[in-house]
Amino acid sequence: MDWFPLINSLRIAGISTLIIFFAGIFAAYYIAKAPKFIKGILDVILTMPLVLPPTVVGYLLLRLLGPRRPVGKWFLAVFDTKLTMVWWSAIFATSVVIFPLMYRTARGAFETFDETLAYSGQTLGLSNTYIFWRIRMPACRQGIMAGTVLAFARALGEYGATSMIAGYTPGRTATISTTVYQLWRTNDDALAFRWVLVNMAISAVVLLALNMLEKGKK
Amino acid sequence: MSLFVDVEKKLGSFHLQVKFETGSQVLALLGASGCGKSMTLKCIAGIEKPDRGRIVLDGRVLFDSEKHIDVPPQKRRAGYLFQQCALFPNMTVEQNIACGIRGVREKSGRAAITAQIIERMHLRGTEKKKPDQLSGGQQQRAALARILVNEPEVLLLDEPFSALDSHLRFRLEQELRSIIHGFGKPVLFVSHDRDEVFRLSSQIAIMKDGSLETIGTRHEVFGAPRTVSGAALTGCKNISPVRQRDSSHVYAESWGLTLKINGTSGGVSHIGIRMHDVKPCENADAENSAVCQVMEEIENPFSITVMLRPVHEKGGEMIGMELPKQDWAQIRKSRLRIALPADGILLLRE
Numbered sequence: 001m002d003w004f005p006l007i008n009s010l011r012i013a014g015i016s017t018l019i020i021f022f023a024g025i026f027a028a029y030y031i032a033k034a035p036k037f038i039k040g041i042l043d044v045i046l047t048m049p050l051v052l053p054p055t056v057v058g059y060l061l062l063r064l065l066g067p068r069r070p071v072g073k074w075f076l077a078v079f080d081t082k083l084t085m086v087w088w089s090a091i092f093a094t095s096v097v098i099f100p101l102m103y104r105t106a107r108g109a110f111e112t113f114d115e116t117l118a119y120s121g122q123t124l125g126l127s128n129t130y131i132f133w134r135i136r137m138p139a140c141r142q143g144i145m146a147g148t149v150l151a152f153a154r155a156l157g158e159y160g161a162t163s164m165i166a167g168y169t170p171g172r173t174a175t176i177s178t179t180v181y182q183l184w185r186t187n188d189d190a191l192a193f194r195w196v197l198v199n200m201a202i203s204a205v206v207l208l209a210l211n212m213l214e215k216g217k218k
Numbered sequence: 219m220s221l222f223v224d225v226e227k228k229l230g231s232f233h234l235q236v237k238f239e240t241g242s243q244v245l246a247l248l249g250a251s252g253c254g255k256s257m258t259l260k261c262i263a264g265i266e267k268p269d270r271g272r273i274v275l276d277g278r279v280l281f282d283s284e285k286h287i288d289v290p291p292q293k294r295r296a297g298y299l300f301q302q303c304a305l306f307p308n309m310t311v312e313q314n315i316a317c318g319i320r321g322v323r324e325k326s327g328r329a330a331i332t333a334q335i336i337e338r339m340h341l342r343g344t345e346k347k348k349p350d351q352l353s354g355g356q357q358q359r360a361a362l363a364r365i366l367v368n369e370p371e372v373l374l375l376d377e378p379f380s381a382l383d384s385h386l387r388f389r390l391e392q393e394l395r396s397i398i399h400g401f402g403k404p405v406l407f408v409s410h411d412r413d414e415v416f417r418l419s420s421q422i423a424i425m426k427d428g429s430l431e432t433i434g435t436r437h438e439v440f441g442a443p444r445t446v447s448g449a450a451l452t453g454c455k456n457i458s459p460v461r462q463r464d465s466s467h468v469y470a471e472s473w474g475l476t477l478k479i480n481g482t483s484g485g486v487s488h489i490g491i492r493m494h495d496v497k498p499c500e501n502a503d504a505e506n507s508a509v510c511q512v513m514e515e516i517e518n519p520f521s522i523t524v525m526l527r528p529v530h531e532k533g534g535e536m537i538g539m540e541l542p543k544q545d546w547a548q549i550r551k552s553r554l555r556i557a558l559p560a561d562g563i564l565l566l567r568e
Contacts, residue, residue: 119265120304120361122291124318124368138308 013155024102050100054160093161109143225271249425264291297370474531495562
């Protein structure tokens, strides 16, 4: 059994989770402080990928990043590389899809934070950076970790947008989900079933971790 | 050492407008909840930004709307003690205190300062504990320790006792009193508990609806409050609007009584009399006396409050009289004559 799809899925999910961890937290932090009107608009835009079908996300990404589209064309001219149909193309897809999960859970966690703690830190002379990383983040740890796990799990399972932007090339862009589809399509039922089992095992571990985090909350 | 505050801030329909100056003493802001006491402290600390005004601490301008000066809270050196103590929940008592240490970088020096203040604040044995493992009193002492090592130039105490049980309150109050009296810099103390305020402060400012009504020494403010809210906040329960009869007599509308007052009635809109200044009276010709029906007897731990209604007045309000239990036991009856001595009558303005 060729384990490439597993490794590829894990690295795509890992990298996009890492990026979205920071992007989601900072978006949540600054948008929570924004004026109501701007907050409402940004909220709709940033949560959109959660409710859009992944194929629509894939379509929009292709319109932006495809080799004949503005960003993709520019990138091809400058770096001589296409942004689509390589293994890391999938990172664009998974990042967009999991962003709302991270953003919304982080915002929920920040909203329960007692601002008095930040105020007392400020009056004691602690820098805002210190207060953010050493007081606010630890206090919101559980919520943010739960958001991260959820985002990672969702990134692992991403199929629609990924298959559109990265395609399926065995040994190059294949992920678990695209492999399962491909094997089923080519009537390789036995191997497809093995990948299904692998996928279910990973999901079980992730959900177990999520449950343990929730228990830690109490 | 002095603190000058002149700030204005609008928040919806609420309008904060206070101006005062205080030296190295304890100034209490006394007022009902929502009157802007905490908001005033937050403006001084830099947590809230006033719309207009100026704040100067010992010659240092902390805020000046005209010159666009707004020193960040980190550099104001205002020690703010919150009602909920605001200890960082993820850190131990020791780490919380070390957070506040100013100026000392090397480890041994910081440890020495921490150990010293832990000793002084009677926190020994709690060093490695998290805030949620401490009692309410210990939490507040740890928060105070953290502020003291921060070497503040002004102390802002925002209802520091209100989350505590009454027996803990009194002990913490005693400890706090010795600390703030040795502090030698301005202290602002916010509370709605008049007893606490009287015991802890030398100056008292009465706040109402965002404005400073009266400011004076504690004896002035408690002895002769000049406003209705001042009288109510210092614990006067019997207050009635009045109409002038002549220069030394007023008619108290709530009780239907014409009363002799000391001083002139000009400009007086209300009178008040504290419940312990209302006295039982034998003499039918006595000044400011009236026969009353006993409506209710309320037993306090060490005294009795008798609620009375003048018999000639059908729908009037009740007058409260507070007296020692044994005194009431001797004269107890359902109808009796009481006197409102002119000496005890507070002349008030709206």
